[in-house]
Amino acid sequence: MAKKRHFAGYAACWVSGVLTLLVCLAIIIFLVLKGAHVLNWRFLTEDPRPSLNEALTGGILAPLIGTVFLTTLGICFALPWALATAIYLAEYAEDTPWVKTLRTGIDVLAGVPTIVFAIFGLAIFTHPGLAFFSTMVEGVENARAFGRSFLVAAFTMAMMVLPFVAKSIEEAIRAVPVTYKEAAFALGISKWRTIRMVILPAAAAGIITGVVLGIGRIAGDTAIVWLCLGGSMTLTGPQPWWEPQNWLATLQNTGSTLTTYIFYSSPAGEGNSPNKAFGAGLVLIVIILALNAVVDYLGRFTRLKEE
């Protein structure tokens, strides 16, 4: 009897494990089969061009750049905020009703669908007082703030990833052995300097994991990009965007990311170039897998260093 039950549990574990792996592999294999043939240097280095003929629709340069802009900017906004939250919760917060409310708030934030963040972001940033985050769209009279730009989308993304990044950093800080803290305190080092010089460096790998987690979520999100960045395929700021005098304007303008590129080029969305969409999907998956590999490597590296 006991042995039989044991076997059932064993089998269930194996079946679910294999199923999970299969789903993961199926997605990757499907994307490779459907999308690999469009991947070439030109696909990565040409901007998208609207065309009914798929062969003439260009590449994914602008969405690729947009993804990099948005993730970088989003995580730059989210990290200081998340770090401060995590340090407060792990090191200073006591068990008071206010802290419990804060924790509940963070949990609620983690459960809010991103489309809700998106519409919230749009509602806030179309306010005339916040018009400097986005620029007037050409040809639209009196429409000073359109409420869509890389800056707007990045702020909204920061709100969206804040709970995940803050929680994973808090875990990392809590995982630092209390003996380090005791040792620093016993040397007559103040609490803040102990956090700054001992605890945060010891938690570095966990903090980086949190950051990469946040980057992955930003890179993979569509709803916020759709509402807060808009529907143009290419960068709408003054060109060339890489010249310093155009940087701010570029970020105040809109563009696209790989996720919205997939939506706008796939027949399931608004476009008619399914192969390009699969190609972009493959590139996105490769980027996210690479980020995961970096986290894994960092985790291993720090463990080795400590041993």
Added chain:
Amino acid sequence: MQQTGITGAGRNATGIGNNPNNSKIMVQDISSWYGAQPVLKEVSMPIHAKSITGLIGPSGCGKSTFLRCLNRLNDLVRSFRLQGTITLDGEDIYHPDADVVLVRRKVGMVFQHPNPFPMSVFDNVAFGVREHNRQIKKRELEEIVVESLQKANLWEEVKDKLQASGLSLSGGQQQRLCIARVLAVMPEVILLDEPCSSLDPVSTAKIEELLLQLKNSYTVVVVTHNLGQARRISDYLGFFLDGRLVEYGAAAEVITNPREKATEDYLAGNFG
């Protein structure tokens, strides 16, 4: 290094009055609790300068808690409460105006399990010095690190691997590294909480030898489970039982001629 008084007020006349036997630390009538749980009960004892005071007693008797009162490390535990006074050079370290960071600078601590920082050997020793004096010159810092490692009898073993991780050393070396780290910030008192409990006999002997050297310049307080160790190194001995200081006196006296039955039973190995 000139240091101001921990309460900022400097030494007061009454403080010296509290200090008849030239004791470095004076513990008067302290009781403490973790939440509602009493841990120490009306403990009073002097801790004499430039000597080794051993604290013995069975597990859970409060000796480690007592030790952690002396550098206010118990402040880390939110539910901890203390009554009574502890003076260091006549100044109340639990006074509301007392600078706890300065107290801990003067009263260093070595823990039961070696706990070097995840940094190089050099940085482990340099860390506290750098923090206390951010403008320190590189040469000066190097001198302090070398001197501290020498005092901790570790220099010969690590002089070729100062940049190796502190965690790569053996347990006994790590513990001496922790001692060097404390010595580097020039404390006046060194507390050690069962410093040899996770070490082999050879490493233990090295630490004991080191403590006997250190007592010439520092006030040393050692919690130990090891009666042999207490006998070998202590000048004064305190026996704790169930949160109370049952017996205190010159070590030889307490060991050979205990006043209390409980002390005698403990020393005879009847319990603990």
